[in-house]
Amino acid sequence: MTDRFDLAVVGAGPAGLAAAVTAAEQGLRVGLVDAAARPGGQYWRHPAESVSQRDGHGTRTFRDLRRRLRALRDRGVLTYLPDRQVWFVERDEDGHVLRFTGTTTAAGGVLRSRALVLCPGGYDRQLPVPGWDLPGVMAAGGVQALLKGNRTLAGRRAVIAGTGPFLLPVATALADAGVEVVAVCEANHVTGWARNPLGAMAVPTKAVEALGYAAALLRHRVPYRMRTAVTAIHGTEEVEAVTLSAVDAEGRVITDRGRVEVDLVALGWGFTPSLELVTAVGADTRKDVDGSLVACVDEWQRASAPGVYVAGEATGVGGAELAVAEGELAGLTAASDLGGRRPARRVRELPVRGLRVGGLRVGRLRAAIRRRRAFATAMHLAHPVPAAWPDWLTPETTVCRCEEVTAGEVCRARDDLGAVDVRTVKLLARPGMGWCQGRICGYATAVLAAAGSGDQPSADDLRSLAHRSICAPVSLAELADSHPDSPPPDHQP
Amino acid sequence: MRRTADVVVVGAGAVGAACAYFAARAGLDVQVVERGRVLGGTSSACEGNVLVSDKEVGPELDLARYSNRVWREDLGEFGGLWEFEAKGGLVVAATDSGARGLAELAGGQRAAGVVAEDVAEDDIASFEPNIRQGLRAAVHYPQDAQLQPMLMTAHLLRLTRQRGGAVATGTPVTGYLRDGDRVTGVRTPRGDVSAAHVVNAAGPWLSEVAALAGVDVPVLPRRGFVLVTEPRPKTVHHKVYAAEYVAGTQSSDTGLQTSPVVEGTPSGTILIGSSRERVGFDRTVALPVLRELAAKAVDLFPVLAGVQVLRAYLGFRPYCPDHLPVIGPDPRAPGLWHAGGHEGAGIGLSAGTGKLLAQALAGHHTDIELAPFDPARFATETT
Numbered sequence: 123m124t125d126r127f128d129l130a131v132v133g134a135g136p137a138g139l140a141a142a143v144t145a146a147e148q149g150l151r152v153g154l155v156d157a158a159a160r161p162g163g164q165y166w167r168h169p170a171e172s173v174s175q176r177d178g179h180g181t182r183t184f185r186d187l188r189r190r191l192r193a194l195r196d197r198g199v200l201t202y203l204p205d206r207q208v209w210f211v212e213r214d215e216d217g218h219v220l221r222f223t224g225t226t227t228a229a230g231g232v233l234r235s236r237a238l239v240l241c242p243g244g245y246d247r248q249l250p251v252p253g254w255d256l257p258g259v260m261a262a263g264g265v266q267a268l269l270k271g272n273r274t275l276a277g278r279r280a281v282i283a284g285t286g287p288f289l290l291p292v293a294t295a296l297a298d299a300g301v302e303v304v305a306v307c308e309a310n311h312v313t314g315w316a317r318n319p320l321g322a323m324a325v326p327t328k329a330v331e332a333l334g335y336a337a338a339l340l341r342h343r344v345p346y347r348m349r350t351a352v353t354a355i356h357g358t359e360e361v362e363a364v365t366l367s368a369v370d371a372e373g374r375v376i377t378d379r380g381r382v383e384v385d386l387v388a389l390g391w392g393f394t395p396s397l398e399l400v401t402a403v404g405a406d407t408r409k410d411v412d413g414s415l416v417a418c419v420d421e422w423q424r425a426s427a428p429g430v431y432v433a434g435e436a437t438g439v440g441g442a443e444l445a446v447a448e449g450e451l452a453g454l455t456a457a458s459d460l461g462g463r464r465p466a467r468r469v470r471e472l473p474v475r476g477l478r479v480g481g482l483r484v485g486r487l488r489a490a491i492r493r494r495r496a497f498a499t500a501m502h503l504a505h506p507v508p509a510a511w512p513d514w515l516t517p518e519t520t521v522c523r524c525e526e527v528t529a530g531e532v533c534r535a536r537d538d539l540g541a542v543d544v545r546t547v548k549l550l551a552r553p554g555m556g557w558c559q560g561r562i563c564g565y566a567t568a569v570l571a572a573a574g575s576g577d578q579p580s581a582d583d584l585r586s587l588a589h590r591s592i593c594a595p596v597s598l599a600e601l602a603d604s605h606p607d608s609p610p611p612d613h614q615p
Numbered sequence: 616m617r618r619t620a621d622v623v624v625v626g627a628g629a630v631g632a633a634c635a636y637f638a639a640r641a642g643l644d645v646q647v648v649e650r651g652r653v654l655g656g657t658s659s660a661c662e663g664n665v666l667v668s669d670k671e672v673g674p675e676l677d678l679a680r681y682s683n684r685v686w687r688e689d690l691g692e693f694g695g696l697w698e699f700e701a702k703g704g705l706v707v708a709a710t711d712s713g714a715r716g717l718a719e720l721a722g723g724q725r726a727a728g729v730v731a732e733d734v735a736e737d738d739i740a741s742f743e744p745n746i747r748q749g750l751r752a753a754v755h756y757p758q759d760a761q762l763q764p765m766l767m768t769a770h771l772l773r774l775t776r777q778r779g780g781a782v783a784t785g786t787p788v789t790g791y792l793r794d795g796d797r798v799t800g801v802r803t804p805r806g807d808v809s810a811a812h813v814v815n816a817a818g819p820w821l822s823e824v825a826a827l828a829g830v831d832v833p834v835l836p837r838r839g840f841v842l843v844t845e846p847r848p849k850t851v852h853h854k855v856y857a858a859e860y861v862a863g864t865q866s867s868d869t870g871l872q873t874s875p876v877v878e879g880t881p882s883g884t885i886l887i888g889s890s891r892e893r894v895g896f897d898r899t900v901a902l903p904v905l906r907e908l909a910a911k912a913v914d915l916f917p918v919l920a921g922v923q924v925l926r927a928y929l930g931f932r933p934y935c936p937d938h939l940p941v942i943g944p945d946p947r948a949p950g951l952w953h954a955g956g957h958e959g960a961g962i963g964l965s966a967g968t969g970k971l972l973a974q975a976l977a978g979h980h981t982d983i984e985l986a987p988f989d990p991a992r993f994a995t996e997t998t
């Protein structure tokens with residue numbers, strides 16, 4: 123079939139870019155669909171064309187991938203479809219069919235392919251806390267996106283709270299941008315690293331990077347407070363102050379550390395991978411060490427569904443470098459599985475466990491993936507979401523912002539109406555039923571639902587959250603016009 | 616879980632909850648057993664219809680009218696808990712032949728006591744300002760209503776517990792306690808429960824639960840999809856559907872049928888149905904079905920074209936080949952009762968079904984005849 127791509131790649135972040143570029147260089151005809159207007163994903167989010175040295179490490183990798191993307195596009199072997207959101211995926215006899223919505227500048231349409239690489243990335247994992255719905259409270263990733271995206275300051279006096287190493291670059295970026303950062307509050311204790319020193323040591327560059335952030339924080343005189351959490355946010359029209367609390371290892375409040383006046387609160391509780399497309403193609407999923415649902419992949423990035431590969435955060439949150447390595451491996455595996463159209467000239471072909479492309483390159487990649495995965499696991503184990511965070515809530519605390527559902531309503535559905543799991547809580551109290559379809563409140567709701575029986579959310583609970591019959595909003599007119607014989611997208615973007 | 620009860624109800628969906636509630640209200644000791652979690656099946660995958668408009672004259676219309684009263688009278692005090700909304704239905708016809716069929720249907724319903732008001736062509740817009748131009752006829756059914764089926768089911772189970780009943784989830788029925796032909800209780804992995812009566816309210820799985828007692832009750836799944844839009848300011852005021860919908864519900868075709876059904880909800884979303892197809896318990900999201908639903912909804916309400924669909928869900932209507940529910944004792948297995956097979960009307964008919972069944976369980980005369988719904992009709996077919 124002439125209108126069928128060899129490979130469709132969803133997502134043009136670190137993993138997707140690497141997968142698409144690699145596979146196209148191996149001779150596959152590749153279609154790359156992405157929701158954003160420019161390549162780079164959440165991680166490499168840059169204003170227009172300017173990429174300065176200040177954007178941190180990995181920029182060289184990004185520039186290289188972007189250059190190769192342009193070259194492949196110019197050669198006509200890679201079709202890049204930005205500004206398109208995939209809302210439906212299904213199998214057909216020859217592979218997969220992706221349907222995507224358009225925007226004002228791009229038409230919606232269909233992309234058929236023999237195989238599929240899913241690199242959907244992730245988004246901030248959010249936990250409700252009293253006052254978190256006030257203007258001026260943002261997810262840490264959102265703050266960084268604002269800074270990277272258009273350099274606007276989200277506030278003048280900020281507190282950064284949550285857990286994990288990601289708090290550091292956000293604090294540094296805010297301080298560099300001239301925001302007074304009154305504190306970085308880390309809910310855990312960094313001696314947590316000692317629990318798994320091998321994992322942490324596996325990626326020495328990460329240690330260097332952390333030192334760099336620590337130095338920057340020192341320079342800006344930003345206090346770094348461990349076992350400290352923002353347990354309430356105050357304000358009427360917008361954020362005015364936060365309550366800081368000293369917490370124990372489980373997150374239970376030990377002492378009140380008082381109110382601090384701020385106009386910006388950045389909360390970072392890690393990331394949640396986007397699993398809509400992974401579950402839609404019927405691929406197996408599992409619960410990762412950080413409590414997120416992730417795709418099961420083999421050591422070649424193959425998912426359990428035939429012809430599907432997954433790379434990046436969707437296989438387990440681990441950062442951009444891991445994502446790039448996984449994306450590259452997925453691209454190589456797909457090329458090998460599909461039997462690239464022409465022999466790859468750039469790499470020696472070696473039969474490595476059935477993989478016929480670039481044995482050395484593959485070996486290096488897989489070693490890098492193992493190392494970075496070990497590091498990510500150590501990071502997750504050292505920075506768990508504190509189990510007792512629901513104690514910080516009051517019955518009036520909003521859990522679902524779209525549908526304005528409070529913690530009290532969630533608990534009533536659970537305790538009075540017998541909703542013991544997140545699905546039933548959603549049906550009865552409507553959290554997660556609005557615009558974001560639970561992307562913001564899903565994790566918190568699942569935890570609150572499971573807490574009724576003293577449990578943590580099960581993998582099945584997380585699956586029911588991730589599953590969406592329609593993967594992204596689509597207008598009725600577009601849905602009505604989604605004919606099976608829709609033409610393929612233009613090959614020249 | 617109880618070891619003994621007067622009544623074991625199998626299934627914690629809307630019909631099971633209504634049977635349990637009315638049985639408890641009649642003073643019976645009730646144990647509900649549910650293999651999954653509450654709201655695991657069809658009751659959480661429907662629109663919450665309480666309709667008289669879509670029933671042709673006959674026993675099902677009688678049950679619908681009766682149930683409509685039960686919702687407003689016996690259960691009226693709880694209506695707010697489950698967002699009972701007496702918003703009325705508007706059935707429209709786009710063609711002259713459709714208009715004739717609708718007039719005939721409404722005439723018969725009126726004679727049977729249904730309030731069915733003809734709406735002049737020029738007045739249709741005053742009922743639904745956003746509806747398309749060029750419709751030939753419409754009938755307004757003020758008795759039609761809608762409720763939130765998940766809240767209704769959960770609250771009826773809560774009220775059952777309040778009256779001393781018990782609800783056990785994660786408890787599948789694996790067999791029956793028998794005394795000769797007689798069913799004297801249920802077996803579950805969590806232990807046996809002996810009871811004078813066992814009510815099979817397993818929805819589209821009613822056949823499976825009946826088969827465990829060696830009796831055949833032909834209830835089959837008939838799949839339907841619903842689209843849910845983003846929340847909107849009030850756009851659709853009634854339950855609005857095309858006259859062809861009634862023909863669709865009464866057909867026995869196995870192939871795909873769709874007819875537009877559009878309505879708003881108190882949360883602002885718009886629900887769009889309806890489709891029916893006999894594909895077993897296939898949970899694959901079928902894009903061609905969603906496409907037809909979207910196209911027909913936009914045809915009826917052009918203003919919806921740019922409205923975003925946030926999700927779609929599917930459910931399985933419990934369908935009987937003769938389009939009548941199965942309500943009453945099964946003579947082939949004394950002690951076993953069935954309450955199900957309401958197809959797409961189970962939410963609306965659940966209250967009436969529960970009340971009638973409770974009357975029969977208590978040995979009282981039922982408010983309306985259960986004979987047309989007698990499970991024995993299948994016994995005579997097979998012998």
